[in-house]
Amino acid sequence: MSLELTRDPAHLRHGSNIGQPLTRRDGVLKVKGQARYAADNHPPAMLYAVIAVSTIARGRVTSLDVDAAKRYPGVVDVMTPSHKPPLAEDPDGKPNPFAFKMELLQNDEVRYANQAIAVVIAETLEAATEGAALLSPQYHIEPARVGLDGAESYAPPVVGIGNPAEVRHGDVDVALAGASNRIEATYETPAQYHNAMEPHAMVASWDGDKLSIDTPSQGMAMAQMRLGGLLGIPPVNIHIRSPFLGGGFGSKGLVSGPQVLGIMAAKLVGRPVKLVLRRDQMYGPVGHRPPTRQTLRIGTDGEGRLTAIDHHAKVTTSTFDDFYEPAADASHTRYASPAIKTSHEAVRVDTGTPLFMRAPGEATGSIALESAIDEIAVACGMDPLDFRLKNYAEVEPISGKPFSSKALRQCYAKGAERFGWAGRPLAPRQMRDDDGFLVGWGMGTATFPALMFQAQARAVIRSDGSGVMESGAHDMGQGAWTALAQIAADGLGLGIDQVEFRSGTSDLPDAGIAGGSAHTATAGAAIHNAGAAVIAKLADLATNDEHSPLFGAGNAGVIAREGRLFRRDDEARSESYADILTRAGVAEIEASGGGAADPAAQSSYAMHAHGAVFAEVKVDPELGQVRVTRLVGAFAAGRIINPRLVQSQLFGGMIWGVSFALHEEAVMDHRSGRILNANLAEYHIPVNADVPSLDVLTVDEHDPHVNALGIKGVGEIGVTGSAGAVANAVWHATGVRVRRFPIRIDDLLTRL
Amino acid sequence: MMNFDYVRPLTVAEAVAAASEKGATYLASGTNLLDLMKGGVCHPSRLVDVTRLPGLDRVEYLADGGVRIGALVRNADLAHDAEFARAFPSVAEALLSGASAQLRNAATVGGNVLQRTRCAYFYDAPSACNKRWPGAGCDARHGENRLHAVLGWSEACIATHPSDFCVPLVALDAVVEIEGKSGRREVALEALHRLPGDTPQRETLLERGDLIVALRLPAEARGFAAHARYIKVRERTSYAFAVVSAAASLRIEQGTIREARLALGGVAAKPWRARAAEQVLAGAAPDAAGFREAARIALADAKPSGDNAFKIELAERIVVRALTLATAGTPARIPALPGSPFSSGVRHVA
Structure with a gap:
């Protein structure tokens, strides 16, 4: 897919596109309502599908009044366990570690509230909605297992994707026994559910064994593989269009069950079908962040040097699949300690399977760890920043590997200076503003791994001198259409307006998954390499052509810039791309490139982005209401492709941190297992009035090891550190340490 | 959606007649009712749209110093009426503390008074709720209830009334003007809402067909x-x-x-x-x-x-x-x- 993109006249460019703060090139399309999201598509003869969902959390569906639904005017068909197209693969199978079980009407079992139990297909959305209501399901109900104490716990086999559930480095028990200062504290974080503005949507059209779908995806190639397996068709037969996502945050990384049900419904009725989740239907089948209960035991010597960190996390997972939020792993990389132990235990409860949600593990783990570090600093009588500097990790603590780059010291220094941290009283409850509100300052360290997946790109230079770059990337709102086009322009030695950047569909080269904060790095590396490859081909043409001013220069002696190749040793000798290709009689040349992690570098270095977040809160000393008044984040994340987009990502992450600390919580009835606030009125996230002026600084960092472009990624790091900084500021304002999140009025009220 | 009648009467008398049938409900801006219908909480068989009724969208300053607020006055319009905000500042502040700017622009003062509780169990159709289904029980009573009532509640219902606007109004002796089958009457706002007792489904003393046409604040409220x-x-x-x-x-x-x-x-x-x-x-x-x-x-x-x-x-x-x-x-x-x-x-x- 190629877009009519904005040509922003406001920015200045000085040769390089990378590093320029371009506005989103798809911004005008979005403002004018011309950006077509998945659910905006209406192929001819399309029908509407609505899923009927279970109102119980555990049991079996014993009856559905299919006839009543079918009698309703406009209802075309009702898909049920006994009436559905066959699947080629068991949806409860695990063909690979990234395949999570889904509910595709394979049986009458209910394993969480809001699970799909039927799909009603109708001529109108209203008829399908009413048809779903008329199914009046009857159930055999079994008692729901709810919450962290809802069942017996066990040691999970792995956490995250393949990480060991328990890691030991040194002996924490011995170190704690000999520690001069010790703290032990238990923190609880709530279940959080995905609320991207755009709910999951599917518009599916079949043509024989070929499938054409519009659906938001953070990983189209993986979606093709998964769907191909389930549907029994070659992945290449599936054409996905996903030019824009209204937010993903991990919930659209893997195809969800309801999306597949939309495809099955289209198969069943032989017509295109649209299926869009209602807001409340997102609270179940699309992944969530599970609740955690984390216990930290930390010890230091007499001078405030860490001697032990023991981080244990209890998490929930579903009864039928395995994903374990790797919360304790946050302690692997942050602080130098000769003894570190991280461990996990898990409880199976009647929810959907928890999955990736912005900074999975890092967000939950860091709010606990950063709170605990604050507590041990207090125990040592030290300023929290001094404590962190004293325990600065020069090498990755858990592995002993050197960092590929780590400008965290500069982040601490710059962030503290901008915030005005110096002069912060050590004791809590020392500061008041002119109006009498308690004022507190807190900080947290941010980290997120610099990951790389695998991606491909294809580059073309045409005889009119323009270029094309293709990579099926995913713009979730973060700005891939813009940042990757900037990399493409530099890779092709062209201005950004001379490059047609094609993206957002599955027939383009696989750009890998847009997750793990790795999309710009991975797809960017592929684009960079594809550009270099096509320039090399062009240089071959020119330097082997005796009519070219570049004849004989050889590849190494040529550089590409502004649509021309120049002799490196004599810039007076150059030739335009158009002239080279025209004389050679070639309409266009093309080349491909890949992006992937360098295994040698990965085994030699620990690779992480870093940051420091400083928060100021004010607390009403009698009513307990908390308000964040300032938030400063300083981040070192390798090379910055587009400072404006990066700032936006970090803002968003930091606001998410405020949400984590003060607002966000799914409330589940402890008896029924139903979520009671599955809507945006009652599932609180910060509103504009809750967000203070935010200040984001980035620290220059040149990392030669992470990838050719030196990119580390910024999608998730903003969440980490921020939540802990806010929580620590609440303590500093009040002297009350709240260890259950979000911090509520009732947690403070009687302790103020 | 279930089908329902939709009527848009042009006079109060027609409206009262149309709403006097079983299953009928008044619709003003719908900021609460439509959500309840979509969520399967309310199933009116007839909506009587009162938004075109003449004369109910005015704020009148009365000769005796009081003020009469038509039921269709928008929350935002009332709060931003400079004379009103000067005379009754706590009412204006309460209005502006409620909901969002978008909702305040749409929502009417009559609707505000009659908005339903935000108890999650009332909104969650599968849960037991005596308001929705008298005699079904109250799942909130031993459920997730940290935000529920601490005054005037009963074993049958522990829900709260969510309005901000009504709080200063009741303090200032607001009066509700009601048009009903037997003509016009007035009740103190304080008496309009009922405590749950054994009949939490009866939230107000309004009878079928009753239409709130105005709210009045007495002159003393200016003091x-x-x-x-x-x-x-x-x-x-x-x-x-x-x-x-x-x-x-x-x-x-x-x-x-x-x-x-x-x-x-x-x-x-x-x-x-x-x-x-x-x-x-x-x-x-x-x-x-x-x-x-x-x-x-x-x-x-x-x-x-x-x-x-x-x-x-x-x-x-x-x-x-x-x-x-x-x-x-x-x-x-x-x-x-x-x-x-x-x-x-x-x-x-x-």
Whole structure:
């Protein structure tokens, strides 16, 4: 897919596109309502599908009044366990570690509230909605297992994707026994559910064994593989269009069950079908962040040097699949300690399977760890920043590997200076503003791994001198259409307006998954390499052509810039791309490139982005209401492709941190297992009035090891550190340490 | 959706007739009702759209000093009516502390008075709720109930009335004008909403077909304009219902409280007028000890209905705060964060 993109006249460019703060090139399309999201598509003869969902959390569906639904005017068909197209693969199978079980009407079992139990297909959305209501399901109900104490716990086999559930480095028990200062504290974080503005949507059209779908995806190639397996068709037969996502945050990384049900419904009725989740239907089948209960035991010597960190996390997972939020792993990389132990235990409860949600593990783990570090600093009588500097990790603590780059010291220094941290009283409850509100300052360290997946790109230079770059990337709102086009322009030695950047569909080269904060790095590396490859081909043409001013220069002696190749040793000798290709009689040349992690570098270095977040809160000393008044984040994340987009990502992450600390919580009835606030009125996230002026600084960092472009990624790091900084500021304002999140009025009220 | 009749009468008499049938419900802007219908909580067979009824969208300043607010006046229009905000500042502040700008632009004052509880179990159709299904039971009573009622609740229902607007209105003796099958009548707003008892499905004393056509504030309500505040504690700064709120209005002469008006929100199935506390305040000096005593009296009958004992303590403190701020004086302008504790300082008056 190629877009009519904005040509922003406001920015200045000085040769390089990378590093320029371009506005989103798809911004005008979005403002004018011309950006077509998945659910905006209406192929001819399309029908509407609505899923009927279970109102119980555990049991079996014993009856559905299919006839009543079918009698309703406009209802075309009702898909049920006994009436559905066959699947080629068991949806409860695990063909690979990234395949999570889904509910595709394979049986009458209910394993969480809001699970799909039927799909009603109708001529109108209203008829399908009413048809779903008329199914009046009857159930055999079994008692729901709810919450962290809802069942017996066990040691999970792995956490995250393949990480060991328990890691030991040194002996924490011995170190704690000999520690001069010790703290032990238990923190609880709530279940959080995905609320991207755009709910999951599917518009599916079949043509024989070929499938054409519009659906938001953070990983189209993986979606093709998964769907191909389930549907029994070659992945290449599936054409996905996903030019824009209204937010993903991990919930659209893997195809969800309801999306597949939309495809099955289209198969069943032989017509295109649209299926869009209602807001409340997102609270179940699309992944969530599970609740955690984390216990930290930390010890230091007499001078405030860490001697032990023991981080244990209890998490929930579903009864039928395995994903374990790797919360304790946050302690692997942050602080130098000769003894570190991280461990996990898990409880199976009647929810959907928890999955990736912005900074999975890092967000939950860091709010606990950063709170605990604050507590041990207090125990040592030290300023929290001094404590962190004293325990600065020069090498990755858990592995002993050197960092590929780590400008965290500069982040601490710059962030503290901008915030005005110096002069912060050590004791809590020392500061008041002119109006009498308690004022507190807190900080947290941010980290997120610099990951790389695998991606491909294809580059073309045409005889009119323009270029094309293709990579099926995913713009979730973060700005891939813009940042990757900037990399493409530099890779092709062209201005950004001379490059047609094609993206957002599955027939383009696989750009890998847009997750793990790795999309710009991975797809960017592929684009960079594809550009270099096509320039090399062009240089071959020119330097082997005796009519070219570049004849004989050889590849190494040529550089590409502004649509021309120049002799490196004599810039007076150059030739335009158009002239080279025209004389050679070639309409266009093309080349491909890949992006992937360098295994040698990965085994030699620990690779992480870093940051420091400083928060100021004010607390009403009698009513307990908390308000964040300032938030400063300083981040070192390798090379910055587009400072404006990066700032936006970090803002968003930091606001998410405020949400984590003060607002966000799914409330589940402890008896029924139903979520009671599955809507945006009652599932609180910060509103504009809750967000203070935010200040984001980035620290220059040149990392030669992470990838050719030196990119580390910024999608998730903003969440980490921020939540802990806010929580620590609440303590500093009040002297009350709240260890259950979000911090509520009732947690403070009687302790103020 | 279930099919339903939709009628748009042009006169109040036609509206009352149309709504007198079983299953009929009035529709104004629908900011609450349509959500309830979509969520399967309400199933009216007929919607009587009153938004085109003539003459109900005006704010009239009466010769006797009172004000008559047509039921179709939008929340935002009333709050931004400069004369109204000057005369009844706590009402304007309460209005602006509610919902979001978009909702306030749409929502009518009549609808505001009749909005339904935000109890999650009321909205969650599969849960047992005596309001939705009399006799079904109350899943909130032993459920997730940290935000539920602490005053006037019963075993049958522990829901709260969520309106901000109604709290200062009830404190200021607002009157509701009702048009019904047998003509026009008036009731005090304080009497409009019922406590749940054994019949929580009966939320007001309105009979079938009754239409609220106006709200009236008496001239005496102007007497509090110099010392009137609405303070609302909520879980985020905007677009959230009150955990607890209080409207305090004082008439202070020569350093003495001549008359006090006090009401609480978020604590009961109705906006809660604290008359006993008002009586203690009348004639007393506006000081912290007196305010604490008034708060204690206001909450004397409170008891937790679940995991919400903190609301009693919080309510007492909000009463003290609202009285303190009212004593300090009504701000010249409605604060940028209406109702928020952060809109004013916490330094105490002596």
